[in-house]
Amino acid sequence: MPPFRAPRGTRDLLPTERSAFRRLEAVAADLARRYGYREIETPMFEEAAVFERGVGAVTDVIEKELFRIAHRSDEGESWALRPEPTAGIVRAYIQHGMQTWPQPVKLTMTGPMFRYDRPQAGRYRQFWQFDIEAIGDPGPAIDAEIIELGRSFYRLAGLDEVEILLNSIGDAACRPAYIAALTAYYAPHADRLPAIERERLHKNPLRLLDSKDPAMAELNAGAPRITDQLCDACQAHFTAVRGHLAVLGIVYRLEPALVRGLDYYTRTAFEFYIPGRQGQQQALGGGGRYDGLAGLLGGRPTPGIGFGLGLDRIVLALQAKGALESSEAASVAVVVGADPADTATRLRVATDLRAAGIAARADLSRRKLGKQLESAAKERVHFVVIIGDELADGNVQLKDLDAGSQQLVPLADLARKLASGDKSHRHGVGESQGPAGRS
RNA sequence: GUGGCCUUAGCUCAACCGGCAGAGCAUCGGAUUGUGGAUCCGAAGGUUACGGGUUCGACCCCCGUAGGCCACCCCA
Known part of the structure; x- marks a missing residue:
């Protein structure tokens, strides 16, 4: 056995696999350019606080999956490998005064992200994302355009079967009230809930809705739905997003249980997934609106929306379909x-x-x-x-x-x-x- | 982070009840000194993931560790 191997959860992309990534990157770059996005490159690590404040200190991504790097002279601060691209890009938007650029600022970046969780097929500690961010546009038309951009990417990548889940998760005006209503609904049943669901009730009530425990199905069916309790502004926004999607002929499924794992999301939330596959992870990519993020990072309140699409999972899906077959001579x-x-x-x-x-x-x-x-x-x-x-x-x-x-x-x-x-x-x-x- | 299954050559896998570690593919060489993927012959490639234990004897049984995978948590 070799004395050294790639660290757990990482892997070498050998030339044939790397070339599949390269082509996806080329498709992404060309598509982003056609939609008016310009390429940005932020550091692979940031002050940990960028993610703690941006992503949310009590999320799993921060609490148990953040790769921390101590400063050489440890004075209580730490850097962290980026677990997602959005916080760093918004940090750059603020740092470089991009609010003085024509709005919205449309940026794209493709590169590796890092999360310290337990590896599985399609789940790595270093993985690649194609990221799109439109900062400074409150929507709703841009929301639809970005969802359409994502769908176009999957089609060009060769995954026509990708489906879209859509939800609105409200904003600071209506989400707290909804969470209170949800908690109140489950509270009387608390002692009869499975242990994990009881913990969710306290920590992340929105997660109760998509429980995989069949025993929860009946209870969940009667739970209040966020899309029924949106404030007027969020409701109008959501309706308008759906109207624009209809004009574009985008087919999607409303999923009231779709909750994004990062704190900064508001209103529009969406996910791209492949239905009916066993093993690996079905979620190929996801995104949403984050109107509160710039404020959390010390900038002026600025709306934004974007997505991150996992390249590793696309390659896996293409491999599963046998769609990576083709021959290419190394030289002429x-x-x-x-x-x-x-x-x-x-x-x-x-x-x-x-x-x-x-x-x-x-x-x-x-x-x-x-x-x-x-x-x-x-x-x-x-x-x-x-x-x-x-x-x-x-x-x-x-x-x-x-x-x-x-x-x-x-x-x-x-x-x-x-x-x-x-x-x-x-x-x-x-x-x-x-x-x-x-x- | 929780639970489970797995790990033998570069790859895919054999090895009876605990009794000499093997094959196919790939690689290299020869058949073939100026003509290719086929065929034939041969070579090289192993601390049976790693570390302990039980045993006359361990790829096989037991414990630990690492890695992979599956289901969760969560997510791309």
Whole structure:
């Protein structure tokens, strides 16, 4: 056994898997650009207080999942690896005075997040998110646009079956009253509740609604619904969001039990998920409105809305569908040689090809020609350049491995020939895991 | 953080009741000194996750640890 392994909950993205991520990132970047979002990059760690105040000190994400890093000279402060992107981006919005930019400020970021929870398939301590934030627009039209953006991303990624859950969780004006009503509803039954539900009653009453305990089903059915108790402003906002979604033809399911786990959410809450899958995590991404966040972080009250979509879970879902199959040659051409010892000429020819813009690698082994061809064939390269005695007349053999044909080509024409016969531009979102199989 | 299942070569898996650790794939070499993925032959690859215990003897039984997975908590 190797003495060192990737830390628990982390993993190496091997080249084939990394290329699937790369393509998702490219889809995300292009889509965000088309909607007018500009890329931002915030640090992977922040003062822990950014998350404690932004995300909420009593949430699971902070209480038990935050990766803390002590300062070198520990003076009671600590940094923390970002568990989600929004708090850091809003911190940057405030720090750089983005309220003086044209509003809303539309930002996107894709990168790793960190949560110290117990790993499972699709749940990692380091995971990747595609994030979108529109700060400074109270909605409701932008809410619908962002949900539509998320749906477009999944479609482009190859997951047409992704469904949307929608809810409104009110705001500071109506949520406290609703929580009080909910607590009052369950309180008389408190002693008969399962232990975990009793704890929720105190700690996070909204969670009672989506209990997985069948014994709770009857009680939950009669519970008050937040969407029936929204204040007028939240109700009007929610109605307008739904109206805009209808115009866009977005199909979604109202889910009154949808509660976002972070404190900063207000009003619109949504989630993208894949129905009917066992194991792994069905939630592929989620987001919502956070009109109170900027204030919590010391800025002027500023509305905002955004989402974070988990790339790891998308790749997992694509793998489960067998949708990552496709082949891609590592290079357009491999330069091999009849003289096993003459690596210098092969290197020189390959170097000239690259300078001309052709993807080419030289076989720098000292193996005989047959072995060099064998390797090239296993790589599924399309063209092989064979260096041999013909070089004395300025010629090389250009072999098309797919067709099995071969022609004598002047070295001077080689790059042009390869450029015209380029077969490298055919790929999907991913590729197979290589000859050995899966990761 | 709670409970459960699992861990044998790079990968997928065998190994009877506790009795000599194996195969396929992949890798490398040969058959084939200037022509490829097939075929045949061969080689290399193991502290049976790690650490203890029981036993004449442990991949196998027991304890602990680590990692993976499943269900929760929660979430992407």
